[in-house]
Amino acid sequence: xxxxxxxxxxxxxxxxxxxxxxxxxxxxxxxxxxxxxxxxxxxxxxxxxxxxxxxxxxxxxxxxxxxxxxxxxxxxxxxxxxxxx
Amino acid sequence: xxxxxxxxxxxxxxxxxxxxxxxxxxxxxxxxxxxxxxxxxxxxxxxxxxxxxxxxxxxxxxxxxxxxxxxxxxxxxxxxxxxxxxxxxxxxxxxxxxxxxxxxxxxxxxxxxxxxxxxxxxxxxxxxxxxxxxxxxxxxxxxxxxxxxxxxxxxxxxxxxxxxxxxxxxxxxxxxxxxxxxxxxxxxxxxxxxxxxxxxxxxxxxxxxxxxxxxxxxxxxxxxxxxxxxxxxxxxxxxxxxxxxxxxxxxxxxxxxxxxxxxxxxxxxxxxxxxxxxxxxxxxxxxxxxxxxxxxxxxxxxxxxxxxxxxxxxxxxxxxxxxxxxxxxxxx
Numbered sequence: 001x002x003x004x005x006x007x008x009x010x011x012x013x014x015x016x017x018x019x020x021x022x023x024x025x026x027x028x029x030x031x032x033x034x035x036x037x038x039x040x041x042x043x044x045x046x047x048x049x050x051x052x053x054x055x056x057x058x059x060x061x062x063x064x065x066x067x068x069x070x071x072x073x074x075x076x077x078x079x080x081x082x083x084x085x
Numbered sequence: 086x087x088x089x090x091x092x093x094x095x096x097x098x099x100x101x102x103x104x105x106x107x108x109x110x111x112x113x114x115x116x117x118x119x120x121x122x123x124x125x126x127x128x129x130x131x132x133x134x135x136x137x138x139x140x141x142x143x144x145x146x147x148x149x150x151x152x153x154x155x156x157x158x159x160x161x162x163x164x165x166x167x168x169x170x171x172x173x174x175x176x177x178x179x180x181x182x183x184x185x186x187x188x189x190x191x192x193x194x195x196x197x198x199x200x201x202x203x204x205x206x207x208x209x210x211x212x213x214x215x216x217x218x219x220x221x222x223x224x225x226x227x228x229x230x231x232x233x234x235x236x237x238x239x240x241x242x243x244x245x246x247x248x249x250x251x252x253x254x255x256x257x258x259x260x261x262x263x264x265x266x267x268x269x270x271x272x273x274x275x276x277x278x279x280x281x282x283x284x285x286x287x288x289x290x291x292x293x294x295x296x297x298x299x300x301x302x303x304x305x306x307x308x309x310x311x312x313x314x315x316x317x318x319x320x321x322x323x324x325x326x327x328x329x330x331x332x333x334x335x336x337x338x339x340x341x342x343x344x345x346x347x348x349x350x351x352x353x354x355x356x357x358x359x360x361x362x363x364x365x366x367x368x369x370x371x372x373x374x375x376x377x378x379x380x381x382x383x384x385x386x387x388x389x390x391x392x393x394x395x396x397x398x399x400x401x402x403x404x405x406x407x408x409x410x411x412x413x414x415x416x417x
Contacts, residue, residue, distance in 0.1 A: 006211060008159035008160065010110075010159060012105065012106060012107055013105070013107065017110065019110055021211045022211065022212075022250075028102070
């Protein structure tokens with residue numbers, strides 16, 4: 001999984017922004033969503049992202065992180081913001 | 086996890102989302118006022134051999150490009166005037182594009198050749214936008230005296246041959262409005278992914294020639310009906326984009342949610358809105374980060390917001406959009 005061709009990510013104090021330049025739509029991301037995008041940019045395999053997040057945010061509920069990361073990845077795919085690498 | 090759409094200039098829920106951003110998301114950069122054409126409707130009053138006084142030098146422009154890269158601005162439009170008359174245009178585009186900035190190039194296509202397209206195709210190019218204001222040379226030349234429609238269409242072909250995304254733009258006047266359906270069909274044939282239009286902006290030459298150029302309300306009704314019909318058809322996969330239709334509509338949207346955009350003039354000054362003359366910063370004397378802070382602050386100024394409301398109420402005010410004044414002096 002990688003960011004689609006016309007999608008740019010920028011980290012912000014509140015998390016980050018994803019900018020789809022073809023449609024000129026901007027998506028504001030909270031810190032955990034921004035962390036997912038950073039992992040995608042770093043080339044982390046999708047299955048490994050929840051574990052990375054769990055470590056980063058010292059989360060106790062691993063299952064919840066996994067569910068949320070999967071849902072967010074699905075949302076990114078549906079919006080055309082990511083494509084398969 | 087949330088991903089909230091905050092759109093460039095539209096329908097976000099919280100006021101002034103731009104205050105949360107560390108830098109602009111979009112820089113619209115007029116490289117020059119010089120142009121190889123003198124279009125009767127030109128919003129920047131560009132003409133051959135008439136650059137603005139004290140335009141940014143190559144060195145100053147490259148320095149601004151470095152700031153844009155450092156601030157991680159994701160998207161930049163290079164326009165003019167005609168950007169391709171600027172000797173360092175490609176150098177700038179290559180500096181920005183190689184750093185990963187997504188670029189949109191806005192050109193009249195008169196000197197856009199295959200070699201230029203090939204060089205741009207090596208960069209992260211979002212699109213090349215070419216003005217096709219007619220489908221017959223006679224009408225094209227009336228609106229763009231001295232211009233060649235064949236060259237503009239060849240430029241579109243060069244864009245597509247290099248594998249670059251093509252956008253076509255159409256500025257309606259009394260001269261060309263009847264050719265809209267033919268130009269839309271042409272844009273599809275040329276492989277454009279988007280066709281941009283809207284009402285003629287009452288700025289610059291268009292304002293000076295307003296009574297000769299401005300389409301009638303009846304013409305606009307037919308024009309808009311054609312755009313709606315073509316947009317609905319979705320034919321050829323080409324998007325038809327025509328909202329906000331009038332510049333006042335765009336200003337209303339900006340009042341609800343100011344755009345995360347800096348409009349940079351050829352001399353490095355930063356405008357608050359295309360339809361208004363207020364200048365908020367001078368990039369010759371301040372950093373891009375400072376200009377962004379001043380821009381965000383200006384959108385909290387009740388006096389500036391009142392100026393926008395006046396411009397929404399009276400489109401004749403747009404005619405003064407090129408008579409720049411600093412925000413401080415215009416509020417004094």
